[in-house]
Amino acid sequence: MELLGERPVWSMSGAEMLTALDALQAELTRIQVRRLELLAGLDANGHAKDIGARDTVHLLSMRHRLDPVDACRDLRLATALHKYPTVKSALGPSPSSHAARGLVLNQAQAEAIVSALEKVPAMVPVEDLQVAEEEMVKAAAQLAPGDLRKLGTEVRKRLDTDGPQPDDDDAALSRETLWLKKADQGVTFGGYLAGENAELLETLIFAGAKPHKTPDGSPDPRTRGNRQADALTAILTTAAATGTAVPGHGGIKPHITVTIDLEDLKRATGRGDLVHGDSLSAAAVRRLACDCGVIPIVLGSNSEPLDVGTEQRFVTPAMRQALNTRDKGCLICSAPPAMTEAHHIIHWSNGGPTSLDNLVLLCKRDHIATHQGHWKIHLHNGRPVATRPTWADPDPPPPQLLQTG
Secondary structure, eight states, rough: OOSOOOOOGGOOOOHHHHHHHHHHHHHHHHHHHHHHHHHHHHHHHHHHHHHHHTSSHHHHHHHTOHHHHHHHHHHHHHHHHHGGGHHHHBBOOSSSHHHTTTBBBBBHHHHHHHHHHTOOTTTTTTTHHHHHHHHHHTTTTOOOOOHHHHHHHHHHHHHHOOSOTTTTTHHHTOOEEEEEETTTTTEEEEEEEEEEHHHHHHHHHHHHHHOOOTSSHHHOOOOOOHHHHHHHHHHHHHHHSSSOOSBBBTTBBSSOOOOOOHHHHHOOSSSEEEEEEEEEEHHHHHHHHHHOOOOOOBBBTSBOOOOOOOOSSOOOOHHHHHHHHHHHHHHTTTOOOGGGEEESOGGGGGGGOSSSEEEEEEEHHHHHHHHHHSSSSETTTTTTEEEEEEEOOOOOOGGGGGGOO
């Protein structure tokens, strides 16, 4: 199919546009199937490690600029497809009986079916699993991926009639997870807790979210969601106040750090920068300063924290604080400061000083990769810059894809 040089959209009728979209969708599906085949083969032969990547997901996310979670999801589907022949034969245009009847899956539908079947307990007979697979593929003729995921939940319940073992606490705990995602001026989050951890969370949130009448006797104007958010914030504030609720890192206890110009702080103008990328108004910073310790960090002309002046081998708490402020996490993957280590750009044993102009924050994996020579780091205008490894740059597209027809 010609990738470039199609008719201009303005010259097409509605019916022609729809026909062209149908053709493009079929071509996209064919390309996605081919991509899954290549992903499975690449992962099987271990080529990612051969060229210096940590694994196939690391290679994909770096080379094609993908979020690791998306690369991991695609690879998981690619490596599991061989176990589900009905899904595989229906995934994309093919001469199979499914395709002949119009039962052609797209990648998102296939992922929904496979991810559901992968969660079926191993003791379920293979014959039952095959029937479930065939029925879900048939249902995909009418159902979108979200509906297929719901169907997958029902299928698992029917196949696993005994349900989870009531005393299988370890299995439930192993599924615990928490995710955080950056949002406009904040974060969205979710996850799963099991057993006593779930009970603890519910107990603390429910206790702190009770409605309270206003001073004039009116009902609490906050919604239930507002009250529960306030309860969680109160819990976090109380935990942070102890300084021992979670371990410190680099000699620094967990706390909020704000970098702001001193004159802006005095005038309550401008904004202060937070470690994780957001900002607060100067007025909010002044409010925090009323009840929090203030750690002054002097910035240079290029907004870089100045050297704290030490010749010792290990990074001091003050120096670590300056690194957190400047780098805001791992230079390479942006992991938060609590997950990072201070790396000497010129190694200490080779005469490199323990000073800010020779230090950078790296997570453990990227720290190891840097010592192995997979990353080159230098400072430019007082800020660290990493040079990507050669395997992270994709090859140029074949000449035929560049033709304009």
